[in-house]
Amino acid sequence: MHEYGAGDTTRRVLENLSFTVGAGEFVSIVGPSGCGKSTLLRCISGLMEPTSGSVALDGARYSGVPRELALVFQDYSRSLFPWLTVAGNVRFALNGLKLSKAEVNARIDESLHAVGLGDIPAQYPWQLSGGMQQRVAIARALAYRPKILLLDEPFASVDAQTRAELEDLLLDVWAKFGMTILFVTHDIDESVYQSDRVVVLGSSPTRVIADVEIPIPRPRHQIRTRELPEFIELRSRLARLIRAAKGAPPDFGPTTPADSVEPTAVATIQTP
Numbered sequence: 001m002h003e004y005g006a007g008d009t010t011r012r013v014l015e016n017l018s019f020t021v022g023a024g025e026f027v028s029i030v031g032p033s034g035c036g037k038s039t040l041l042r043c044i045s046g047l048m049e050p051t052s053g054s055v056a057l058d059g060a061r062y063s064g065v066p067r068e069l070a071l072v073f074q075d076y077s078r079s080l081f082p083w084l085t086v087a088g089n090v091r092f093a094l095n096g097l098k099l100s101k102a103e104v105n106a107r108i109d110e111s112l113h114a115v116g117l118g119d120i121p122a123q124y125p126w127q128l129s130g131g132m133q134q135r136v137a138i139a140r141a142l143a144y145r146p147k148i149l150l151l152d153e154p155f156a157s158v159d160a161q162t163r164a165e166l167e168d169l170l171l172d173v174w175a176k177f178g179m180t181i182l183f184v185t186h187d188i189d190e191s192v193y194q195s196d197r198v199v200v201l202g203s204s205p206t207r208v209i210a211d212v213e214i215p216i217p218r219p220r221h222q223i224r225t226r227e228l229p230e231f232i233e234l235r236s237r238l239a240r241l242i243r244a245a246k247g248a249p250p251d252f253g254p255t256t257p258a259d260s261v262e263p264t265a266v267a268t269i270q271t272p
């Protein structure tokens with residue numbers, strides 16, 4: 001549970017809620033605008049303590065950002081250092097890891113190649129497009145070799161074509177690096193396209209209202225996957241759930257009773 005403010009201005013944003021992310025899973029979190037998705041991710045990241053309840057990694061509760069975890073935010077222009085080169089930004093994440101110079105350089109090289117930026121280590125963020133800057137932010141997270149990658153609407157500030165490319169890039173690096181991914185998005189199609197599971201949040205205050213499996217075969221394809229009947233059925237189901245969570249009338253079909261889950265109190269993440 002999490003509340004902002006104190007006294008008369010206290011506002012409960014997160015109700016008691018519980019879900020588990022399995023090792024190596026790609027799980028998305030969706031919900032109505034302003035329902036508390038970022039608040040939940042901040043609590044899971046360890047950046048913020050929940051008012052009550054806990055987050056556990058491999059069964060052990062933690063506070064503060066665990067070593068196993070890296071974060072990518074929506075606003076790449078504020079998360080990258082403009083005075084550092086692309087390589088310098090990635091190098092920054094490795095400060096304090098006690099790696100040899102050769103190992104640092106190898107990790108920078110590997111992560112920049114993984115995001116398709118191996119040939120521009122000396123450029124500065126302001127010389128790059130928004131999509132390329134977000135690739136740098138992803139490379140920086142990868143260089144850290146996290147077991148868990150948390151992303152908060154990472155592709156919300158780029159155009160549709162770039163967004164599709166970044167979705168596929170993330171699926172590629174997920175497969176290559178074998179991480180667990182927790183991905184916050186307001187985009188239902190994006191959540192279905194990428195995920196193994198989609199956790200749907202309700203609002204005022206937020207709780208988990210559904211936990212939906214996405215049994216669509218991989219590898220996924222931007223056009224063919226989105227044309228599949230099961231993709232269309234899942235996106236409609238999620239849209240209905242979110243619409244119901246906002247309190248709108250269910251004017252395009254009922255939610256599936258099997259989607260409903262009972263709220264409890266702890267979030268758990270497992271590492272690969």
Ligand SMILES: Nc1ncnc2c1ncn2[C@@H]1O[C@H](COP(=O)(O)OP(=O)(O)OP(=O)(O)O)[C@@H](O)[C@H]1O
Nearest residue numbers: 004005013031032033034035036037038039040186
């Ligand atoms: N630091 C804060 N202090 C007080 N209230 C906050 C704070 N951060 C968020 N809130 C409030 O908590 C609620 C949930 O915000 P949050 O950003 O977690 O939602 P969200 O689902 O991520 O939003 P969006 O869909 O717009 O990205 C909002 O009403 C917001 O105004």
